[in-house]
Amino acid sequence: FGSEEQKQRLLPGMLGGELLGAYCLSEPQSGSDAAALRTSAVRSGDTYTVNGTKAWITHGGHADFYSTLVRTGQPGPAGISALLIDAGTPGLSAAPPERKMGMKSSPTAQIHFDGARVPADRLVGEEGQGFSIALSALDSGRLGIAACAVGLAQAALDQAVEYARNRRQFGRPIADFQGLSFMLADMATQVEAGRALYLAAARRRDAGLAFTKQAAMAKLFCTDAAMRVTTDAVQVLGGYGYTQDFPAERYMREAKVLQIVEGTNQIQRMVIGRRLTGGTGR
Numbered sequence: 001f002g003s004e005e006q007k008q009r010l011l012p013g014m015l016g017g018e019l020l021g022a023y024c025l026s027e028p029q030s031g032s033d034a035a036a037l038r039t040s041a042v043r044s045g046d047t048y049t050v051n052g053t054k055a056w057i058t059h060g061g062h063a064d065f066y067s068t069l070v071r072t073g074q075p076g077p078a079g080i081s082a083l084l085i086d087a088g089t090p091g092l093s094a095a096p097p098e099r100k101m102g103m104k105s106s107p108t109a110q111i112h113f114d115g116a117r118v119p120a121d122r123l124v125g126e127e128g129q130g131f132s133i134a135l136s137a138l139d140s141g142r143l144g145i146a147a148c149a150v151g152l153a154q155a156a157l158d159q160a161v162e163y164a165r166n167r168r169q170f171g172r173p174i175a176d177f178q179g180l181s182f183m184l185a186d187m188a189t190q191v192e193a194g195r196a197l198y199l200a201a202a203r204r205r206d207a208g209l210a211f212t213k214q215a216a217m218a219k220l221f222c223t224d225a226a227m228r229v230t231t232d233a234v235q236v237l238g239g240y241g242y243t244q245d246f247p248a249e250r251y252m253r254e255a256k257v258l259q260i261v262e263g264t265n266q267i268q269r270m271v272i273g274r275r276l277t278g279g280t281g282r
Contacts, residue, residue, distance in 0.1 A: 001082070001124050001125040001129070001133050001136075002124050002125070005121075006084075006121075006124070010084065014065070019064040019065060020059055020062060020063050020064050021059070021063055021064065021065050021066070021067060022057050022058060022059040022060060022062075022063035022065070022066045022067070022111075023057070023058070023066075023067050023137065023141075024039075024054040024057055024066050024067065024068040024069060024111055025037070025054070025069045025134050026054065026055050026056045026057075027039060027052070027053060027054055027055050028053060028055045028110070031055075031056075032263070032264055032266075032267050034069075034131075034134065035076055035077045035080065035131060037052075037069060037070075037071060037080065038052055038071060039051070039052025039053065039054060039068070039069070039070050039071060039113060040052055040070060040071050040072075041070035041071065041072050041081065041083060041118070042072075043072065043120060045120075046119060046120045046121075047117050047118065047119060047120060048070075048072075048083060048117070048118045048119075048120060048122075048123070049115055049116070049117055049118075050068070050070060050083070050085070050091070050113040050115075050116040050117075050118055051113055051114060051115060051116075052070070052112075052113050053110055053111070053112050053113070054066075054068065054110060054111040054113075055110050056098070056108055056110075057094075057108065057109055057110065057111050058106060058107075058108055059106075059107065060094050060095075060097070060107060060108060060109030060110065060111050061094030061095075061097065061107060061109045061111075062107055063087055064086070064087050065084055065085065065086055065087060066084075066085045066087065066092070066111060067082065067083075067084055067124070067137075068082070068083045068084075068085050068111075068113075069081070069082055069130050069131070069133075069134050070082075070083055070130070072127050072128070072130075073127065073128055077131035077132075078128050078131075079128065080128070080130035080131040080134070081123060081124075081125075081126075081127045081128060081129065081130040082123070082124040082125060082129070082130040082133045082134070083118050083122050083123060083124065084122045084124055085113075085116065085118050085122065089116045089117070089118060090116065090117070091113060091114045091115045091116030091117065092111065092112070092113055092116045093111070093112045093114070094109045094110070094111055094112070095109050095110040095111075095112065096109065097109045100257070101253050101256065101257075102250070102253040102254040102255075102256060102257055103254060103257055138262055138263060139205075139211065139212050139215045140205065140215070141262045142215040142216060142218065142219035142262045142263065142268075143198055143201055143202050143205065143211075143215050143218060143219075144262075145219050145222075145223065145258055145261060145262045146194065146197070146198035146201070146215075146218040146219045146221075146222035146223070147198055147222075148258060149194065149219075149222040149223045149225065149226035149255070149258045150191060150194045150195045150198060150222050150225075150226070152226050152230065152251055152254060152255055152258070153187070153190065153191045153194065153222075153225055153226040153229040153230065153255075154191050155247075155251060156187075156226075156229050156230045156232075156233035156248060156251040156252075156255075157184070157187045157188055157191055157229055157233065159233060159237075159246070159247065159248055159251075160184060160187065160232070160233040160236040160237065160248070161175070161184060163236060163237050163240075163246075164180055164181075164184060164236055174236075180236065183232055183235070183236065184236070186232075187228075187229045187232050187233070190225040190228060190229055191225065191229060193221070193225070194218075194221055194222035194225045194226075197214075197217060197218045197221055197222065198218035198222055200214065200218075201214035201215050201217070201218045212271065212275065213271065213272055213275035213276075216263075216268040216271040216272050216275075217268070217272055219262060219263070219265070219268050220265050220268040220269065220272070222258075223255070223258040223259045223265060224259065224265060226255040226258055227252075227255045227256065227258075227259060229255075230248070230251040230252040230254075230255040231252055231255075233248045233251060233252070234248045234249060234251075234252050236248075
């Protein structure tokens with residue numbers, strides 16, 4: 001969505017690995033209802049003055065730049081624009097990181113804008129185009145979350161299978177018991193189905209085809225599957241699965257957030273349903 005001049009000037013550093021970015025859409029009062037965001041950007045001459053707070057920002061306080069959705073006009077989606085804001089901008093600050101049940105190696109924090117002055121040439125696209133830019137990013141992000149979920153579920157499955165092969169009860173490996181082997185079979189089937197679903201959606205994206213519905217389906221199915229598979233992995237390990245001596249309990253904690261980020265799974269169902277029935281909105 002950027003201009004050719006922006007691409008030449010900004011993309012080398014952004015994509016070369018030297019800089020870490022962050023995506024600022026959610027706010028304390030607008031999560032799923034992203035179009036209700038209130039962070040304002042008022043233009044005066046060649047500068048925007050930004051005020052407001054963004055919430056749940058991955059890399060918050062550590063990023064070198066923030067892709068920030070702001071309100072430059074009327075209420076609703078049509079009044080939202082996108083600004084690329086440097087972390088060193090005066091008036092930009094980060095709150096202490098959130099204390100989360102999982103993803104503890106990835107800091108998440110609120111970002112505050114208090115009269116932050118941003119050059120107008122940091123506007124991405126046109127004024128009022130920000131919401132469509134944000135949704136486009138979410139479509140691709142949902143494929144990434146689906147892939148993360150499948151990898152997480154695969155790790156949990158691998159651990160459960162290994163444990164079931166080696167743990168002996170009643171004189172034989174617990175994997176020999178039908179009740180447990182059926183559980184492993186269901187776990188493996190969910191992992192394979194999720195992998196096929198997100199790869200099919202990703203191929204549509206690579207081919208330049210519409211993939212909003214397929215990305216939502218992949219995110220929905222894969223993250224729900226990861227939650228089920230990781231929970232079952234804890235069950236396979238029994239008491240050991242509930243301890244920190246084995247990674248199963250961590251896998252279970254990590255899976256939960258994947259059902260929430262990049263649009264909750266309830267939002268995914270809304271997206272899919274509207275695409276199926278021709279309803280309005282994304």
